[in-house]
Amino acid sequence: MSVFAAKSFRNHEQVLFHQDPASSLKAIIAIHDTTLGPALGGCRYWSYDNEDAALDDVLRLSRGMTYKAALADLSFGGGKAVILAPDQGGKTPALLQAFGRFVHSLAGRYITAEDVGTSPADMEIVHNITPYVAGIADGGAGDGDPSPATAWGVFHGLRAAIAARLGRGDLHDVHVAVQGLGHVGGHLAQYLADRGALLTVADLDTDRLAWAKRDLGAQVVDVDAIYDVAADVFAPNAMGGVLNDETIPRLAAKVVAGSANNQLAEDRNGADLAARGILYAPDYVINAGGIINISHEGRAYNRDEAMAHCARIHDTLAEIFQRAEREGRPTNEIADLLAEERIAKRRAGMDEMQLRTAAR
Numbered sequence: 224m225s226v227f228a229a230k231s232f233r234n235h236e237q238v239l240f241h242q243d244p245a246s247s248l249k250a251i252i253a254i255h256d257t258t259l260g261p262a263l264g265g266c267r268y269w270s271y272d273n274e275d276a277a278l279d280d281v282l283r284l285s286r287g288m289t290y291k292a293a294l295a296d297l298s299f300g301g302g303k304a305v306i307l308a309p310d311q312g313g314k315t316p317a318l319l320q321a322f323g324r325f326v327h328s329l330a331g332r333y334i335t336a337e338d339v340g341t342s343p344a345d346m347e348i349v350h351n352i353t354p355y356v357a358g359i360a361d362g363g364a365g366d367g368d369p370s371p372a373t374a375w376g377v378f379h380g381l382r383a384a385i386a387a388r389l390g391r392g393d394l395h396d397v398h399v400a401v402q403g404l405g406h407v408g409g410h411l412a413q414y415l416a417d418r419g420a421l422l423t424v425a426d427l428d429t430d431r432l433a434w435a436k437r438d439l440g441a442q443v444v445d446v447d448a449i450y451d452v453a454a455d456v457f458a459p460n461a462m463g464g465v466l467n468d469e470t471i472p473r474l475a476a477k478v479v480a481g482s483a484n485n486q487l488a489e490d491r492n493g494a495d496l497a498a499r500g501i502l503y504a505p506d507y508v509i510n511a512g513g514i515i516n517i518s519h520e521g522r523a524y525n526r527d528e529a530m531a532h533c534a535r536i537h538d539t540l541a542e543i544f545q546r547a548e549r550e551g552r553p554t555n556e557i558a559d560l561l562a563e564e565r566i567a568k569r570r571a572g573m574d575e576m577q578l579r580t581a582a583r
Contacts, residue, residue, distance in 0.1 A: 262302025265338025290562035323352025369513035374410035376512025408460030493555035
């Protein structure tokens with residue numbers, strides 16, 4: 224496997240591979256950019272088809288975290304970890320402890336957190352090994368589970384997209400096709416239903432579907448049929464790569480706004496959505512609520528302030544939508560450009576400060 228030649232390698236600062244045979248741990252940590260601060264990003268536990276797929280995932284996710292932090296005005300860089308699910312043994316405490324030692328070896332350059340396949344309980348085990356863990360309930364210093372905050376940010380980002388594409392200031396009778404009712408998707412569905420949205424949902428978990436049908440009045444469709452639902456909004460909240468050459472032509476929605484990471488299979492798919500008149504809320508912008516909540520952790524943690532910060536995702540996306548329309552470019556390109564501008568500005572300021580210091 225060649226890291227530098229990998230299709231998703233974008234000037235990453237470090238890519239580290241680690242294994243611990245005793246616990247069956249095989250993990251990769253990718254640190255994309257630390258201009259704004261230490262790299263922060265969750266740990267994904269997943270059964271990948273091969274190691275190349277795991278490498279591609281961690282590279283894309285870590286770059287997305289850099290941009291996510293920049294557009295949320297946070298003092299963090301971008302990083303991510305993936306654990307390749309072992310053939311036998313599963314996600315044991317010993318495996319998580321070994322991962323904690325891997326994280327600790329970086330001395331704070333990378334801070335880990337919960338992600339797909341890991342839980343707050345898993346992160347508590349990791350935290351017993353290293354202090355470089357975010358998003359845990361540590362003596363009242365935070366919430367523990369970042370999912371409600373992530374969903375709250377997505378909810379407000381979806382509102383911005385509805386206003387920009389449909390000219391609507393409310394969600395009453397807005398039809399949302401929700402793909403995935405997990406930690407974030409379930410909270411999002413609840414927020415939407417509370418505001419009068421009409422829901423069509425798809426998930427592999429029958430209990431979650433039963434809850435959405437019973438408590439939220441949602442219609443239920445097969446996991447593949449969700450792409451064809453004639454809704455106002457398609458909200459992907461499961462795994463990445465769901466917006467691709469096969470699914471985009473099937474979409475009947477006017478807006479795509481959901482919490483999943485890496486929703487575009489290829490960057491060019493953002494232009495494909497724009498060409499069809501579908502407004503896309505770039506994933507790393509709209510799903511930044513979790514990292515925003517984490518940034519508020521500490522002795523003075525205030526949940527109301529954290530959630531208000533998450534709600535400002537609405538304004539960031541409104542700026543992106545306006546600029547995309549003004550410049551005639553896909554929203555994902557504008558989001559990347561805006562993030563890179565903010566990072567470059569910070570880097571230029573740091574360089575100027577170093578020059579002044581050296582001149583004294």
